[in-house]
Amino acid sequence: MCGIIGVIDRNRQLMDGGKIRESLAMMDERGSGEGAGYVAYGIYPDYKDYYALHVFFDNIRENKGALDTLLEKWGTIVHDEQIKTYEQPNIRKVHTPWRYFFRPDRSLMPKSTTPDEDIVTHLVMKVNAEKNGALIFSSGKNLGVFKAAGWPEDVANFYRIEDYKGYLWLAHNRYPTNTSGWWGGAHPFNLLNWSVVHNGEITSYGTNRRYIESFGYKCTMYTDTEVVAYLVDLLVRKHGLSEKLAVRALAPPFWEEIDLMPPKEQELNRAIRLTYGPALMNGPFAICVANEHSLVGFTDRIKLRPLVSGESGDRLYISSEEAAIRRIDPDVENISMPKAGEPVIGRVYS
Amino acid sequence: MTTVHIDAHRLHYTPLNQKIRAAIVNGATEIIIDNVLGQRFIGDGVRGDGVTITVNGVPGGDLGMFMSGPTIIVNGNADHAPGNTMDKGKVIIYGSAGDAVAHSMRGGRVYVRDNIGYRGGIHMKQYMEKRPILVVGGAARAFLGEYMAGGLLIVLGLTGITPISERGVGSGIHGGEILVRGPVDELHLGVGAKQTLATEEQKAMIKPIIEDFAKQFGIDPVPLLASDYTRISPASARPFANKYTWE
Numbered sequence: 001m002c003g004i005i006g007v008i009d010r011n012r013q014l015m016d017g018g019k020i021r022e023s024l025a026m027m028d029e030r031g032s033g034e035g036a037g038y039v040a041y042g043i044y045p046d047y048k049d050y051y052a053l054h055v056f057f058d059n060i061r062e063n064k065g066a067l068d069t070l071l072e073k074w075g076t077i078v079h080d081e082q083i084k085t086y087e088q089p090n091i092r093k094v095h096t097p098w099r100y101f102f103r104p105d106r107s108l109m110p111k112s113t114t115p116d117e118d119i120v121t122h123l124v125m126k127v128n129a130e131k132n133g134a135l136i137f138s139s140g141k142n143l144g145v146f147k148a149a150g151w152p153e154d155v156a157n158f159y160r161i162e163d164y165k166g167y168l169w170l171a172h173n174r175y176p177t178n179t180s181g182w183w184g185g186a187h188p189f190n191l192l193n194w195s196v197v198h199n200g201e202i203t204s205y206g207t208n209r210r211y212i213e214s215f216g217y218k219c220t221m222y223t224d225t226e227v228v229a230y231l232v233d234l235l236v237r238k239h240g241l242s243e244k245l246a247v248r249a250l251a252p253p254f255w256e257e258i259d260l261m262p263p264k265e266q267e268l269n270r271a272i273r274l275t276y277g278p279a280l281m282n283g284p285f286a287i288c289v290a291n292e293h294s295l296v297g298f299t300d301r302i303k304l305r306p307l308v309s310g311e312s313g314d315r316l317y318i319s320s321e322e323a324a325i326r327r328i329d330p331d332v333e334n335i336s337m338p339k340a341g342e343p344v345i346g347r348v349y350s
Numbered sequence: 351m352t353t354v355h356i357d358a359h360r361l362h363y364t365p366l367n368q369k370i371r372a373a374i375v376n377g378a379t380e381i382i383i384d385n386v387l388g389q390r391f392i393g394d395g396v397r398g399d400g401v402t403i404t405v406n407g408v409p410g411g412d413l414g415m416f417m418s419g420p421t422i423i424v425n426g427n428a429d430h431a432p433g434n435t436m437d438k439g440k441v442i443i444y445g446s447a448g449d450a451v452a453h454s455m456r457g458g459r460v461y462v463r464d465n466i467g468y469r470g471g472i473h474m475k476q477y478m479e480k481r482p483i484l485v486v487g488g489a490a491r492a493f494l495g496e497y498m499a500g501g502l503l504i505v506l507g508l509t510g511i512t513p514i515s516e517r518g519v520g521s522g523i524h525g526g527e528i529l530v531r532g533p534v535d536e537l538h539l540g541v542g543a544k545q546t547l548a549t550e551e552q553k554a555m556i557k558p559i560i561e562d563f564a565k566q567f568g569i570d571p572v573p574l575l576a577s578d579y580t581r582i583s584p585a586s587a588r589p590f591a592n593k594y595t596w597e
Contacts, residue, residue, distance in 0.1 A: 026387070026388045027388070029390060029410075257517075260537075302468075302492070302493070302518075303449065303467075303468040303469075303491070303492065303493075306429075306430055306448060306449055306467075308448075321388060321410065321411075321429055322408055322427055322429065322448075323387050323388030323408045323409075323410055323429065324388060326387060326388075326408055327387060327388065335427065335446075337448070337467050337491070339491075339516075340468070340491075340492060340516075
């Protein structure tokens with residue numbers, strides 16, 4: 001059991017993290033105080049063309065130099081600083097969060113046609129797999145993940161989440177069940193502009209992991225959710241699927257349902273299931289995925305975890321509980337429950 | 351009649367439930383809770399016939415769990431599993447409810463004016479005079495009456511949505527019955543469930559329940575009573591006898 005909340009303002013109006021914190025904190029019973037986190041899009045407008053790398057260092061003195069050297073080998077660090085944190089009685093600061101604004105430098109790799117995103121992905125995977133006291137847990141542009149092991153309100157206060165203003169937020173309250181809670185295991189999980197929060201467990205993790213690692217991604221967080229971030233990166237960014245078709249691949253209709261579809265639909269759904277069989281996720285889950293343009297919520301095919309959506313003007317909310325949405329916006333309308341396996345999608349207007 | 355008002359604004363469920371229990375002990379027969387938002391477990395395990403608890407707002411999950419006697423009226427939507435393992439009394443929801451409504455219920459009634467989520471009435475049971483009833487005014491999602499062992503579910507389809515449009519109705523049902531106003535597509539029946547057209551006798555059995563539901567929400571019962579009903583019941587008392595056991 002975990003608690004999730006996501007909101008997108010389709011007109012890109014900024015919301016500070018204060019109400020997200022309150023909303024998540026009222027779902028405290030969905031967690032166990034072992035992990036909580038937030039991601040906000042639109043928070044670094046001054047560095048919007050740079051990859052904002054958020055890093056947990058075990059020890060600045062021992063671990064930071066190697067990362068600086070690695071990043072400078074591949075590109076330019078235009079700015080870096082410690083992420084401001086504020087001591088909380090219930091959070092043991094076992095890592096020091098740091099942020100870099102980084103861009104791969106073309107002049108360092110003449111004639112390379114590798115996209116910047118692949119270079120950044122490579123660096124994230126390399127650093128996280130080596131486990132040399134540095135963990136890159138956020139690597140998108142103009143966005144940042146803030147997470148730690150603790151209760152939602154304590155993690156929010158640790159980062160003073162209300163000081164950040166974003167047009168799209170995801171937040172998560174963790175109740176780890178199969179592996180222990182730690183800073184890197186808190187949600188959201190992020191790669192490039194993808195962020196994922198998840199309630200449930202992915203029992204097909206082994207299959208999904210083998211599949212995604214065959215494309216060069218590396219699973220290093222000791223928990224299942226990170227495969228979702230890598231799967232959407234593969235399916236949407238690399239393979240060019242729409243968000244809707246990507247969800248169809250991850251939580252496809254049953255074969256007997258496909259048999260009843262009109263011929264063209266059958267053909268499409270068969271092709272997706274056959275092509276992306278190892279990406280199919282089993283087990284109970286309710287998931288929110290975000291990128292810079294959209295917020296997508298969906299559940300497993302037999303709806304073993306809760307998910308509610310609501311709208312208010314330009315805003316779309318998705319959460320585990322209606323009350324959590326109403327904590328942010330008491331006048332929210334169109335409260336509804338997405339059908340099992342079918343996505344609810346909110347997209348910015350431009 | 352003694353009335354007690356409780357303001358639940360930013361009040362955690364533990365002190366809220368303590369206030370409810372204290373009010374009942376002190377002889378309150380009507381408890382009105384305002385500004386409810388997300389508090390789970392409201393009224394759990396409380397006893398007291400003749401006590402009415404009015405919840406104004408959107409409560410959290412497991413409302414009225416293990417409750418035995420009181421009536422809870424919710425002016426808003428309920429979250430997951432209202433009436434979970436409830437023993438006696440009534441839960442009346444002026445709105446919709448989430449997944450697993452009336453989960454493992456063992457007695458009493460749950461009325462939901464609008465729609466319910468997945469797995470309504472899952473594992474509902476009955477014993478001797480204890481026969482729980484869930485009535486849904488609107489529609490139910492997939493796996494209605496999953497593993498149902500007893501009791502009665504009625505779905506009326508009054509919200510303009512087909513009452514049953516998803517799979518797995520009565521999956522593993524081995525006791526109790528589900529009555530749905532209008533036809534149900536055979537495709538939506540789960541393993542171990544069968545459907546028949548409700549007989550006049552069976553309709554007569556649900557008549558007083560539908561009249562009570564209609565009165566509660568100010569609905570005209572006449573068209574509801576004139577409709578045909580589909581009755582979904584166990585195909586056998588041991589639907590998975592060959593799956594999990596051998597003789």
